[in-house]
């Protein structure tokens with residue numbers, strides 16, 4: 346059975362996603378918002394990191410405190426739009442390593458073709474969070490996670506800003522073990538596989554290519 350997706354209900358995330366959707370939001374603002382949303386979502390997606398007890402000398406006394414118990418994380422943006430989430434996430438977890446996955450679908454065979462894949466060498470010791478702002482049909486996320494799993498990471502999570510119900514269901518079915526973090530769950534896909542109401546093409550809006 347697939348795990349329930351974690352749909353963000355934090356007011357700051359909802360507010361920033363509303364600004365992101367607005368077609369009048371500039372490239373600069375869009376980029377900043379995606380980065381900020383990713384940072385806030387990362388806070389939730391890392392909530393289960395284990396802690397260990399330590400003793401710290403404050404200027405006043407010895408304190409019993411907690412630090413993250415050496416668990417290592419890698420983030421894997423799906424090219425190209427996933428790159429827009431990396432900066433914000435690194436603000437939260439500066440020591441994380443970053444892998445990259447680039448895939449496209451062969452228009453004739455409809456099979457995923459990997460055009461770029463580079464993972465941290467120690468990925469088998471890492472918890473991976475795969476990043477893509479838009480979970481539309483779920484095809485890229487499913488293929489990217491298939492690829493990441495071949496490297497044998499400790500665990501895999503997936504984080505997106507906006508999901509369509511169709512993509513969410515497909516991803517849950519293909520990877521029931523993967524925890525999914527969603528900023529907002531939209532209505533549906535349109536005939537061109539764009540999310541409705543969505544925000545348009547996330548890659549074009551991040552990179553100003555349209």
Ligand code: URA
Nearest residue numbers: 481539540545546547
């Ligand atoms: N990718 C996007 O960037 N936008 C969508 O609506 C669907 C897929």
